[in-house]
Amino acid sequence: MVGKLLVLEGTDGSGKATQVKLLRERLEKRGAKVYNLSYPDYESIYGRIINDFLHFKISLGVEEQFFVYLLDMIKDKDKVKKALEESDFVIMDRYLFSTLSYQCSNGFDYDRAKDLIRLMGLNKPFAVFYIDVPVEVSMQRKKIQKQSVGEVDKFERDKALLTSVKQIYEKLITEKFFSDNWLRVEGAGTPESVANSMADQLSKITGNGI
Numbered sequence: 276m277v278g279k280l281l282v283l284e285g286t287d288g289s290g291k292a293t294q295v296k297l298l299r300e301r302l303e304k305r306g307a308k309v310y311n312l313s314y315p316d317y318e319s320i321y322g323r324i325i326n327d328f329l330h331f332k333i334s335l336g337v338e339e340q341f342f343v344y345l346l347d348m349i350k351d352k353d354k355v356k357k358a359l360e361e362s363d364f365v366i367m368d369r370y371l372f373s374t375l376s377y378q379c380s381n382g383f384d385y386d387r388a389k390d391l392i393r394l395m396g397l398n399k400p401f402a403v404f405y406i407d408v409p410v411e412v413s414m415q416r417k418k419i420q421k422q423s424v425g426e427v428d429k430f431e432r433d434k435a436l437l438t439s440v441k442q443i444y445e446k447l448i449t450e451k452f453f454s455d456n457w458l459r460v461e462g463a464g465t466p467e468s469v470a471n472s473m474a475d476q477l478s479k480i481t482g483n484g485i
Contacts, residue, residue: 285406288413321347380439406462
């Protein structure tokens, strides 16, 4: 039996990393075997390029941005397929939907981006959780989070960009792009309330208690 790929999406500061951790713990307590990934993968050559771009060390045109973000995920295509064969769940903190939302907000053509992604043969998610928080909340969270580790990056500080990102996520949800199960989660509550909402929605579509 092939495992289920679950993806958590949302703007910077929406709480994805926290919810990946809580969802994994919840599933493992119920005996599930879980594997997780996070993008960008800053240990990869592509992730290092992305990190330099986000922190103003290099410049990338919008096409370069799109492809370097996408390549960071394509490199793991076979690894994800294998993990799905060996695990009950694979959980991703960001996936191709982030690339669509952010790079198209920066000027990459939306329909062209979707066509290119369809050609790549990437693994399709069973469900995509969109953690929805107001832009002002996500920006404040990132500012607080990074007080001890450095400045917010060029995307995290750009309110107009994040507003556009949210609009593109809404289009993806409406279109059910690349997944039949898009699940909206209100992300402004406590981590526990968000986790419970995610578990309830996942239970409904799997037919199993989570």
